[in-house]
Amino acid sequence: MSDRYDELARLGVATVYEASGRQGLVDEELVRLVPGSAAAGPARIAVCGPADNRAVHEVAARTQPGDVVVLTMDSPVPVALVGDLLATQLKTRGAAGVLVNGSVRDADALRELGLPVWARWIRVRGATKAHRGAVDVPVVVGGTVIHPGDAVVLDGDGAVVVAADRLDAVLAASRRREATEAEARRRYLAGALSYDLYGYRTADAQPA
Template sequence: MSGGGAGRFGELARLGVATVYEASGRQGLVDEDFIRLIPGSGVAGPARIAVCGPADNRAVHEVAARTRPGDIVVLTMDNPVPVALIGDLLVTQLKAQGAAGVLVNASVRDADTLRELGLPIWTRWIRVRGATKAHRGAVDRPAIVGGCLIRPGDAVVMDGDGVVVVPAERVDDVLAASLAREANEAAARQEYLAGGLSYDLHGFRAADEGAQA
């Protein structure tokens, strides 16, 4: 699994979407189906957002110029449609700028080439339908993706389980809670390997048998 850089984001990437989501109090789920283009990839980083005009990718060119190492570039529209906001040339730029990953709430194209480039990408669709370049759109503006508010600088975590967002001001607390959850799950796993059952460890058997008494 690829990481999202050193430090807090690297740890969030390692811990993964499911752990971070649960540890955050089941908040921040991007509740939409995305295609993970690079098998096995998982990343985390601060959101760098482009809100594009209708079926238009003008804002993607601007956000590519503003991308910094470690960013998760979030590309969306107010009303997403399966139009390709990004292809191999723009992804080449984002990779050269040091982006950690890309979340596309629209379509990508040149999918085989994008896989060869190796930059982790999650996309809602794969379509070749081209975008216009008539609307500037907005860069570093909050956006709602899959029912979740994403603000510039919020932590975006992506892996095989999907996407979760942690508000920037909660990253330290959620990271601490995620590490604690990881430790608890490791201890539980050892008990299960030794023959223990969650039915007993969670007290379900005692509650069920007590109800039947």
């Protein structure tokens, strides 16, 4: 299983998104805390109470090696759901990455820690711990439904989600797309133009 997630991370968000039929885009501006990082794994989800991160402590206790931890609120606000200490726990538990539909803080320490983290905001405003929230329930982030166990892919382009029951089909389609793009790149390096290869020159030609 981990080999499939490693390959999704290598293939990247753009390729997986296109190969999946342009489904699963997490349509939010995300800050990638660790430059150059990429991650993929099954979603481990926490839904926090309003401006509260108690659920993050619970999901940390449930995190398994390779999980991508998805943290959100019903109405996201720029309150820090994760800082250095919680991120340290998640890394120690073996999380592959963290997607925060909220804020993080201790940004410099998080970069030094090296756990791949994506967040909507960097803010120091602290969260309360008064609401248990919910763990491993479906959520909507950036217009996309994420179920526990769905594949979450993260890189410099943001995030995309692949439903667990489509994982093998989307992975195969992503491999095919990668091969097609490699051939196109070879031709462009040799001087070909997409304007010609796609037939746009003929279509755009004006009648004499």
